[in-house]
Amino acid sequence: MAKRRMMRGSIALAEGAITAGCRYYFGYPITPQNEISEHLSSRLPEVGGVFLQAESEIASINMMLGAAAAGARAMTSSSGPGISLMQEGLSYMAGSELPGLVVNITRLGPGLGGIAACQGDYWQATRGGGHGDYRLIVLAPNSVQEMHDLAIRALHLADQYRNPAMILADAILGQMMEPVNLEPPLVEIPPKPWALTGARGRKAQLIKSLYLADGEMEKHNWKMYAKYQRLQEAEVMVEEDLEEQMDLLLVSFGSCSRMVNSAVALARSRGYRVGHIRPITLFPFPSREIREASRRVGKVLTVEMNTGQMWEDVRLAVHPGTLCRLLARPGGAIPAPKEIFEEIEKFVRAGDHFAENIC
Amino acid sequence: MQYYDLIFSGFGGQGILLAGEVLAHAAMLEAKQVTWMPAYGVEMRGGAANCTVVISSERIGSPFAEEPCCVFSMSKPSLFKYQGRIKKGGLLLINTSFVDPALITRDDLESICIPASEIAYQEVGEHKMANMVMLGTLVRASAVVSLGKVEEAMEEIFSGSKQKALPQMLRALRCGYAWQG
Amino acid sequence: MQKIFARPATLLDTGFHFCPGCHHGIVHRLLCEMLDHYGLRERAVGVPGVGCGVFLYDYIDIDVCEAPHGRATAVATGIKRVQPDHFVFTYQGDGDLGAIGTAEVIHAANRGENFTVIFVNNAVYGMTGGQMAPTTLLGQCTTTSPAGRDSRNDGYPLHLAELLAPLEGVAFAARVSLHTPAHVKKARRALQRAFETQLEKRGFSFLEFISACPTNWRLTPYQSVEHIEKNMLRAFPLGTYKDTGAPASAAAPEEEDTANAVL
Numbered sequence: 079m080a081k082r083r084m085m086r087g088s089i090a091l092a093e094g095a096i097t098a099g100c101r102y103y104f105g106y107p108i109t110p111q112n113e114i115s116e117h118l119s120s121r122l123p124e125v126g127g128v129f130l131q132a133e134s135e136i137a138s139i140n141m142m143l144g145a146a147a148a149g150a151r152a153m154t155s156s157s158g159p160g161i162s163l164m165q166e167g168l169s170y171m172a173g174s175e176l177p178g179l180v181v182n183i184t185r186l187g188p189g190l191g192g193i194a195a196c197q198g199d200y201w202q203a204t205r206g207g208g209h210g211d212y213r214l215i216v217l218a219p220n221s222v223q224e225m226h227d228l229a230i231r232a233l234h235l236a237d238q239y240r241n242p243a244m245i246l247a248d249a250i251l252g253q254m255m256e257p258v259n260l261e262p263p264l265v266e267i268p269p270k271p272w273a274l275t276g277a278r279g280r281k282a283q284l285i286k287s288l289y290l291a292d293g294e295m296e297k298h299n300w301k302m303y304a305k306y307q308r309l310q311e312a313e314v315m316v317e318e319d320l321e322e323q324m325d326l327l328l329v330s331f332g333s334c335s336r337m338v339n340s341a342v343a344l345a346r347s348r349g350y351r352v353g354h355i356r357p358i359t360l361f362p363f364p365s366r367e368i369r370e371a372s373r374r375v376g377k378v379l380t381v382e383m384n385t386g387q388m389w390e391d392v393r394l395a396v397h398p399g400t401l402c403r404l405l406a407r408p409g410g411a412i413p414a415p416k417e418i419f420e421e422i423e424k425f426v427r428a429g430d431h432f433a434e435n436i437c
Numbered sequence: 438m439q440y441y442d443l444i445f446s447g448f449g450g451q452g453i454l455l456a457g458e459v460l461a462h463a464a465m466l467e468a469k470q471v472t473w474m475p476a477y478g479v480e481m482r483g484g485a486a487n488c489t490v491v492i493s494s495e496r497i498g499s500p501f502a503e504e505p506c507c508v509f510s511m512s513k514p515s516l517f518k519y520q521g522r523i524k525k526g527g528l529l530l531i532n533t534s535f536v537d538p539a540l541i542t543r544d545d546l547e548s549i550c551i552p553a554s555e556i557a558y559q560e561v562g563e564h565k566m567a568n569m570v571m572l573g574t575l576v577r578a579s580a581v582v583s584l585g586k587v588e589e590a591m592e593e594i595f596s597g598s599k600q601k602a603l604p605q606m607l608r609a610l611r612c613g614y615a616w617q618g
Numbered sequence: 619m620q621k622i623f624a625r626p627a628t629l630l631d632t633g634f635h636f637c638p639g640c641h642h643g644i645v646h647r648l649l650c651e652m653l654d655h656y657g658l659r660e661r662a663v664g665v666p667g668v669g670c671g672v673f674l675y676d677y678i679d680i681d682v683c684e685a686p687h688g689r690a691t692a693v694a695t696g697i698k699r700v701q702p703d704h705f706v707f708t709y710q711g712d713g714d715l716g717a718i719g720t721a722e723v724i725h726a727a728n729r730g731e732n733f734t735v736i737f738v739n740n741a742v743y744g745m746t747g748g749q750m751a752p753t754t755l756l757g758q759c760t761t762t763s764p765a766g767r768d769s770r771n772d773g774y775p776l777h778l779a780e781l782l783a784p785l786e787g788v789a790f791a792a793r794v795s796l797h798t799p800a801h802v803k804k805a806r807r808a809l810q811r812a813f814e815t816q817l818e819k820r821g822f823s824f825l826e827f828i829s830a831c832p833t834n835w836r837l838t839p840y841q842s843v844e845h846i847e848k849n850m851l852r853a854f855p856l857g858t859y860k861d862t863g864a865p866a867s868a869a870a871p872e873e874e875d876t877a878n879a880v881l
Contacts, residue, residue: 084462084473102700128699132692133725140689140722144696147683148663148704152696170686254500255458255473257465274681274697276704278660284675286684340498415499 082257087225088113090258091181091245092121094229095153099265100179101127102152104141106134106160110193110249111183114155135160139167139180146176147285149273151233155181158191158199161207168242169208172302173287177236179229180214181245183252186410194410195248195333200387203246204361211299213306215243216360217315218332222256228358230261235313237268239305246360248383250333250412306362315358316367321351324375325426328354329368329392334383334413341418348419350426360388365395373397377433379425381405381418393437401433439469439494441581442502444519446487447511447535452568456509457488459572462590463582464492472500487515492581507579509571511535511553520546530575532567549578551616557609566609573613584614626650628659628679635673639839641796641829642670645738646677648806649707652813653680662705665694667714670744674709688719691726691735698733705816706733713743716752716776723782730787730821734812737778737824739793740831741850748834752776755853760834775853779826783859789821792858795828797846801856811861820862828854 085093092114095103103122105115115131122129132138138154145152156164161182171178184199186192203216215235217228225247232243274283289295317335319342320327330338335356345352355371357364372378378400380389386404393402405421407413425432445457454475464471475488489502507528510516516536520543523529529546531538534554541548551574553567560570576587588607595603625631629650634643653662659680666674668687675682685693690708698706708715715723715737723735742760743749750763753775757766767775783791790812794805808825815823828850830842837845858864 082465084458084465084471102696104696130695130699133721136689137692137695137722137725140686140692141696141699143685143689144665144683144693144698145700146696147693148697148700150700152700166686167689170684174684250474250500253475255461257471274663274683275701276659276661276663277679277681282675282679283681284684285682286675288672288684336497337499337501339496343498412501414501414503416503 082259084255085222085226085258086113086253086255087222087247087251088183088253089117090222090226091229091247092117093260094226095179095233096121096125096127097261097265098151098230098233099267100151100153100233101125102142102145102150103127103129103154104132104138104145104152105154105156106132106138108157108160110185110252111155111157111181113252114181114183135163136166139164139171142178143167143171143174143176146171146178147174147274149270149275151177151237151267153179153181153233155183157183157193158185158187161199161202165202165208168214169206169210169212170287171242172206172208172212172214173210174285175240175302176242176285177240178242179232179236179245180242181229182247184246184248192410193249195250195383195412196408196410197248197332197334197383197387198408199246200360200382200384203244204363204391212302213241213361215239215241215309215313216246217243218246218358218360219251220332220335220356222251222254223258224358225251226258226260237270239309241305246332248333310362313359314362314364314367316364317356317358318353318367318371320353320355320371323351324353325351325377326353326422327371327375327378328352328381328422329357329378329388330354330381331357331360331388334381337413337415338381338418340415341422344415344419345422350422352422357388363391363395365391368392368395369397372400377401377403377425379403379405379421381413382407383412384408393435396437398437400437401430402435402437403433439492441493441507441579442489442491442505443507443509444487444489444502444505445509446485446515446519447532449484449486451486451511452565453486453511454488456568456572457490459587459590459594460575460582461490461492462594463586464490466586466589467582469494470497472497474500485512485514507575509575511567511571513537513540516540528575528579530571530578532571534564534567547578549574549618551613551618553613556612556616560612561605561609563605563609566605569606569609570613570616573610574616577614626654628653630677630679632677634677636670637831637833639830639832639842640670641740641827642738644796644802645736645827645829646674648802648809649736650678651806652809653678655810656705656813656817658705661703662707663697663701665690665697665706665708667708667710667719668745669711669714671709671711671738672745688714688717689722690714691719691722691731694733695726695729695731698731702732705813707736708733709736710738711744712737712739712741712751712753716778723778724785727782727822727824728785728787730789732816732819732821734816734823734825737826738829739778739826739854740829741775742831742834744831744834753778753854755849777854779824779859782824787822788824788860789862790815790823790825791860792824793826793828793854793856795846795851795856797828797830797843808858811858811863815861815863818863826854828856
């Protein structure tokens, strides 16, 4: 086994990006993600890369767009308000089919909100976020190890599918230290014949998202849609902790799933038969896995640190007739394992009327 | 199965986060699962500092401690904040150089009152090493990790440019470990 | 027979979409002449902003990256940081650079990003149909200043070349015009200085072209030339505001141009 190192989530993520061959970082300070930029400001020059503190998140994302257009692996990181400013650039990157990694260490919202951990940016992340018909590839780690591993994965997926990818995490994951196995570098950056490297020995190339001719944009939208379908087929990542016989299925993601893990262990120790599905990719969403498991169990409890955003995807995914319930804690509240356990107990024992929604 | 969670608390500058980190690092060296979760941001206002360490033989869920097995307190506000939450029969360590033992209201705990700053000043010549004295006492009283692994953890954390402080830190740790009250 | 005038190799053999009397075509041609002159086709990347200049890629045979409105200098920063030896330029209008992209251009200039900004100032939003721009003259009627630009409500024309020149990262900043053959020649020389600035890695280079938009000015091409001579140059004095590569005496604004403008 490789030697484990005690690391903060933010640092593990930054090191993962370097391992993946990312050499360009553009960002603007915002709490609670500054550890990422601070770390990369010294590390990137060491590995021959460029760290640039931009004048705004709008500039950061567009610098990343330029670096990606030139064929580089590039990234930025921010938090809610900054990610909102990046939506324009993300839409252009998706439309221009440019890869790149955006890290959102979320804050509370809307508005200036606060800096505690929260999952209120789920919709913004998984619905595209900017204008137009597109998706981001969204990965949601739940440990420091995954902060590292999924940063590498996100950069690979972004290049492979020529689409921006996002790591959706929060201050719990960014600030926490856990032991990490740092994988030996195994980096394959796919060739990028489309990159703007100068028209040497080839025709001039163009990266654009403007389509004015009749029917051109529809064709482009369908092409992108087909790409998102391929992602749905091939790239779903999910952690399933299921039992043969189950009274209840829980669904949660990110830091919140850690509290659910504790609640599941507690429930099992008290004799409850519960399963837990944790989407690791939020887009593509593990709809098939949730449908299959819900068909066997009939009751699904979604736990989130928002007012119920992923719950919509869960309800779209479940087997018809499934009883659904939501335990939601927005605004920086963290559902305690005990609180989740009590909800499990009630839902398992209760009749159908306890469900908030029958799908 | 081992599951041990601790809250380290006090003021900024007392080395609270570092004491937690050394313990967490030692647990990692014992091939255990471990999380170290600092309080940050708004919770930090007013100079408070605290972190939660969870050590387990199994995969860890929540990195927080609602009913910690142990609280390590170096300030009055932190004692007020956390002593009520300690698990029955749990461990409470206070630095009497900062906190009056009379403020302990729980009688269902193992309470250890150690003049850690005085010991650090007398034995190492540096009252700021009280955190390591406290940690030494904590390691002996809880037996959650071995002293050897804590020393190894400190050697790893204080390597390179930080190596200068290491001998003093180790001495403070051992003084705390040997302290008999 | 000797050929004395030909299409530059990088200028694609296709008609411009620009309106009659528009000066974008001249700027495109000058750019291509210069790309050819320095043999840059194989290592040039152009970044057009959003506006009438966005179709740069239809006319110039080099790699091109579209940028969101106002963000061309940020995009160019990314491209240039990855490929520092490539020749990178942005091509932006007054709305793109002078309004929505002001923050990006000021900071790219201040960082001394080693690329070239081609700024086409025709004092109006062309592509969206003639709205007031940050460079619109006082009293000028546009679709959003129908009674003429009024400083009490709309502020004053923004002088980008003068604004950027004092920044320490800026190595070259100048304003030229295209309304007479003589001015086109001067503009070509200034463009060459801007190219040299980047090729010599001296920092940020900025060249503002005063140009005509007859369609949105509601003037004929000839009247537009007169408007530039009489009004535009009065508000926007021509000259080199900074050239760190030039002998000290040449760095001062060209007096004669300014004088001409007042005539």
